[in-house]
Amino acid sequence: MIKTGFDNKKYLSMQSEKIEERINAFGDKLYLEFGGKLFDDYHASRVLPGFEPDSKIKMLLKLKDVAEILVVISANDIIKNKYRSDLGITYDADVIRLIDVFKSKGLFVGSVVMTMYSPQPSVDGFIKRLNNLGINVYKHYAIEGYPSDVQKIVSEEGYGKNEYVPTSRRLVVVTAPGPGSGKMATCLSQLYHENLRGIKAGYAKYETFPVWNLPLSHPVNLAYEAATADLNDVNMIDPYHLDAYQTLAVNYNRDVEIFPVVSAMLQKILGYSPYKSPTDMGVNMAGNCIVDDEACKKASNAEIIRRYYASLCDARKGRIGKDVVAKIELLMRKAGVSVADRKPVAYALEKEEQTGNPAVAIELNDGRIVTGKTGELLGASAACMLNALKALGGIDDKIELISPTIIEPIQRLKVKHMGSFNPRLHTDEILMALAICAVTDPMAKLAMQQLDKLKNCEIHSTVILSHVDEKTFKTLGMHVTCEPQRQTTSCQD
Numbered sequence: 069m070i071k072t073g074f075d076n077k078k079y080l081s082m083q084s085e086k087i088e089e090r091i092n093a094f095g096d097k098l099y100l101e102f103g104g105k106l107f108d109d110y111h112a113s114r115v116l117p118g119f120e121p122d123s124k125i126k127m128l129l130k131l132k133d134v135a136e137i138l139v140v141i142s143a144n145d146i147i148k149n150k151y152r153s154d155l156g157i158t159y160d161a162d163v164i165r166l167i168d169v170f171k172s173k174g175l176f177v178g179s180v181v182m183t184m185y186s187p188q189p190s191v192d193g194f195i196k197r198l199n200n201l202g203i204n205v206y207k208h209y210a211i212e213g214y215p216s217d218v219q220k221i222v223s224e225e226g227y228g229k230n231e232y233v234p235t236s237r238r239l240v241v242v243t244a245p246g247p248g249s250g251k252m253a254t255c256l257s258q259l260y261h262e263n264l265r266g267i268k269a270g271y272a273k274y275e276t277f278p279v280w281n282l283p284l285s286h287p288v289n290l291a292y293e294a295a296t297a298d299l300n301d302v303n304m305i306d307p308y309h310l311d312a313y314q315t316l317a318v319n320y321n322r323d324v325e326i327f328p329v330v331s332a333m334l335q336k337i338l339g340y341s342p343y344k345s346p347t348d349m350g351v352n353m354a355g356n357c358i359v360d361d362e363a364c365k366k367a368s369n370a371e372i373i374r375r376y377y378a379s380l381c382d383a384r385k386g387r388i389g390k391d392v393v394a395k396i397e398l399l400m401r402k403a404g405v406s407v408a409d410r411k412p413v414a415y416a417l418e419k420e421e422q423t424g425n426p427a428v429a430i431e432l433n434d435g436r437i438v439t440g441k442t443g444e445l446l447g448a449s450a451a452c453m454l455n456a457l458k459a460l461g462g463i464d465d466k467i468e469l470i471s472p473t474i475i476e477p478i479q480r481l482k483v484k485h486m487g488s489f490n491p492r493l494h495t496d497e498i499l500m501a502l503a504i505c506a507v508t509d510p511m512a513k514l515a516m517q518q519l520d521k522l523k524n525c526e527i528h529s530t531v532i533l534s535h536v537d538e539k540t541f542k543t544l545g546m547h548v549t550c551e552p553q554r555q556t557t558s559c560q561d
Contacts, residue, residue: 438459
């Protein structure tokens with residue numbers, strides 16, 4: 069069983085109180101830049117066991133009467149068709165998804181800001197689409213000399229050219245599909261315009277990671293570096309905080325590097341800078357809610373190893389360079405962990421060696437290991453999932469949960485009518501078949517009742533999983549890693 073290391077209830081209370089305190093510090097309005105994922109923060113839930121993925125949304129719901137959401141997207145990301153690898157959708161599609169989710173939760177979405185705007189068919193088409201959905205879009209432009217030329221940026225020729233975004237609540241949460249969208253620039257631009265209108269507005273950051281009051285080498289912070297290795301983010305001691313307060317605090321390089329510029333901009337906009345360090349700008353209370361440090365260290369070390377395998381696979385697919393892999397290898401050494409610490413890896417590789425075909429191993433939450441091999445009817449992933457459900461339900465391994473007479477017609481459908489070259493059933497297909505069998509077969513029904521027990525189980529494949537299998541495992545809350553090998557000959561080097 070995974071030990072709880074984080075007090076989520078305490079976090080929700082402390083975090084909402086801290087944000088209210090910061091709103092009051094400025095007077096009329098606070099622009100709060102939200103880093104990371106707002107309502108599906110699975111990284112945080114993995115490294116801080118007990119943290120709920122939707123904690124930030126729950127915290128905002130405590131403030132929903134005074135809060136509104138402002139979504140930011142960069143025109144450059146639309147032009148480049150940038151996508152979220154964890155969801156497999158483009159940034160522009162994610163903006164619409166975010167808005168739908170926010171509204172479904174009862175949060176008010178004010179508008180969308182298009183940063184780095186210049187007329188482009190794809191950009192203007194997206195703006196038109198948002199307008200047709202009843203969403204107001206405001207354009208912000210590239211500023212020559214940004215971010216170093218403070219005099220020009222904080223002037224009519226800089227932020228002054230951006231369209232002012234009308235807001236109606238005291239707390240404006242600025243979020244985006246991913247990093248580099250222009251959240252900070254949007255906040256500061258709004259501060260410029262609010263100040264011209266005599267509105268006392270302030271700015272703060274809400275970044276869960278790195279956790280400022282944990283040591284630099286703490287596995288929670290190292291896991292964050294591993295997660296952002298492709299962005300060249302590096303955790304570091306905040307020198308401004310140390311100088312101002314003689315206290316160690318952890319921040320990351322981009323915030324430390326940009327702080328003098330941000331401080332100068334705030335000085336020019338507000339007439340003073342309210343912060344002595346980039347850490348001062350933050351409102352994150354996560355470090356105060358860790359109740360079992362060892363549990364969080366163990367979970368974070370496991371995440372670093374998972375990130376390492378993910379980087380190997382991304383490098384194999386050509387998505388990242390080998391330098392990213394090397395960086396995470398270094399982080400593994402700092403944390404004192406290796407791939408040998410990931411239990412299902414050895415079992416999966418041993419099964420592959422025995423059978424000569426791809427194999428999968430699952431470490432159940434009670435520590436047991438279940439394996440699956442590639443067969444004529446099932447892929448290794450589907451076979452391993454069925455074996456895991458049998459083990460969890462105490463079902464004899466010899467019992468056939470799904471008869472070949474049911475599997476074979478599905479295979480014929482896939483190959484003859486659906487254009488598939490692979491007749492073996494994927495995990496989603498096997499679950500559908502199992503659900504149908506459960507209507508009349510008590511053993512299949514018992515197996516289906518074990519699905520929730522797969523959450524937080526560790527799984528390793530000896531080949532890169534298909535998108536379907538990987539998505540199914542992640543939907544079930546399982547933690548997936550793969551060897552950087554492709555299964556089909558046509559895809560190999």
